[in-house]
Amino acid sequence: MSRGNPLFEVELERFRYSGDGDDTLAGIGLSLEAGSLTVIVGDSGSGKSTLGAVLCGMLPRHDGEELEAVFEIQGQTIRHGTGKSVRIDPVGWARHVGMLPQDARHYLSGVRETVAEELAVGLENAGVPRAQMHARITALAHRLGLGELLDRDPETLSGGQERLVALAALTLDGAPVLILDEPLAGLDAAASARVAALLQQLRAEGTALVLLTRAVDGSVDGADHMLRLRAGRCESVPGEQISIPRNEVSAPDRRHSPGTAALLEFSAAELGYPGSAASAVTGLDLLVHAGECVGLAGPNGSGKSTVLKTAAGLLNLRAGVLRQGTKRGAGVGLLLQNPADQLFERTVHREVAFGLPRSTAVKIPEVLESLGLAGTGETHPYELPAAARRLVALATVLIRRPALLLLDEPTEALDAGGLEVLRAVIGKVLDRGGAVLIASHDEGFLIGVAGRIHRMQPVAQAAR
Known part of the structure; x- marks a missing residue:
């Protein structure tokens, strides 16, 4: 002492x-x-x-x-x-x-x-x-x-x-x-x-x-x-x-080619929450095509999470236009910012399997292994480190092979290994013709993986 x-x-x-x-x-x-x-x-x-x-x-x-x-x-x-x-x-x-x-x-x-x-x-x-x-x-x-x-x-x-x-x-x-x-x-x-x-x-x-x-x-x-x-x-x-982890990667792979299908479109959109008179986002124009990764950047409170939740159908559009196009009936998958909002089962396997048909559930070990989670199937999600819990939440989304993958602050709590896993996930979604929309304050990561970045401002500032 x-x-x-x-x-x-x-x-x-x-x-x-x-x-x-x-x-x-x-x-x-x-x-x-x-x-x-x-x-x-x-x-x-x-x-x-x-x-x-x-x-x-x-x-x-x-x-x-x-x-x-x-x-x-x-x-x-x-x-x-x-x-x-x-x-x-x-x-x-x-x-x-x-x-x-x-x-x-x-x-x-x-x-x-x-x-x-x-x-x-x-x-x-x-x-x-x-x-x-x-x-x-x-x-x-x-x-x-x-x-x-x-x-x-x-x-x-x-x-x-x-x-x-x-x-x-x-x-x-x-x-x-x-x-x-x-x-x-x-x-x-x-x-x-x-x-x-x-x-x-x-x-x-x-x-x-x-x-x-x-x-x-x-x-x-x-x-x-x-x-x-x-x-x-x-x-x-x-x-x-002590080395400083840097989330930058080499020049982004700009996979989108003009003329490919639009998987998400907001036009003059107004977004908000039930019970709130004020809108969280106004005048949003955003287009995401198949095969591209788009970043959403902006200060706290600018409405990034609101955009993702609206795209996923968790919030209703207040005004304007929202169009979605998917391939072969595949849908939209959302990774929430807080994994606690997405995890509720007793084991990792049960968590990922929730609501799945047996034909899809057999792929769970493969998905877990791809995320570095092999061997965690019988573990309670909350016995895992924060980074692993985030990846478990991501597994619950990826198992459904969404055409449009929405990621809200996905790099939080991830170390270098976790970031590499996340980059690989994004690449696989793009390779199969899907699209990724990422909301994040991690500029280095966005610059590395996104073909372009849409920058947002809080409504009060945007109106000035």
Whole structure:
């Protein structure tokens, strides 16, 4: 343990999930001083999210999970050992160590009617006076560019907006130690810059930060400690020795030839959500032909996901024209931004097989193998790493061989191997005469795989 006065210290000997033959984490020591930034970089499956859950007191949570560790927190020493049951106060722990999970939605209550009410949850529980609460929420919303969202229903937010709201709520709760799992995932460049500035301000005010990430970016500038997590074990490395994953590939394969069939067409289209008077997208003109991959780019809240959901039939067109053409009756397949919205069965095989005729279900092992998921058929989807869950959700779409494949932020949580799998999937769809429409903030990936990029703006900006 450190000789100073750190806010939080951990000596983690080992952690193992129930039923596993190997430790998920082993031999990890952390000492977090006030204002420090510790960056832990690891690929999918390296144990980053598990480490975050251990640090914030969420693991172990089931019988059979084994944790051997010593925590120094708020002047208390907490020892976990094999065969030793340790009771902790999760509320008290959360006041000292807060966590933004990879699925940011899990941090939100899900029961408040507006973003402002959602941000007030922690402050209300702490008994903050209403006037002070309003001032703090307004100031932070301004810093993160959330001012126009305060009166919105949280259920109508884009994935990136949802992450910003969750981060704001976590920040307002005021824990002196924050664990952030992929804090910039799904954010546009402007939002990422605002988050990076907020993190610097938090450090200046004495908050200790731990960033769990697969990619090194601007949010890690000035890090005190850079750690590489491999197979559950950490090693300290100089920042310059950590490679930055880049999603660019060689020049895009522009497979579309003029005159091929249009598989999707929006003309002067107006799109929106039930119960909302305002339209999320107006004046949309977009044409996607067979054999081409088209990118959808634009800031958070510009309506990219709305376009995909409308194309998939999940939302009704408000005005304008929507035409779809498919080959041999094949349909449209949509990969949602959040795999949790798409996964509900007990095993991977049951998930992919849901609703399929037997003649198609026999192809499941082949599809899983093509996505690097061989051997996961009897595994519960939520026992897999985030990247693998995203690929399972993709398998549920690909098994139906859609002519038009719609992908919403498909690169989130994917490491280099996962990105190669995704590129191969796109190539196969195009090779068989299908089309792909990708909504993403990952400009490098879009430039590499899309023949062209359609750029969108929020309705308020587009009208200016």
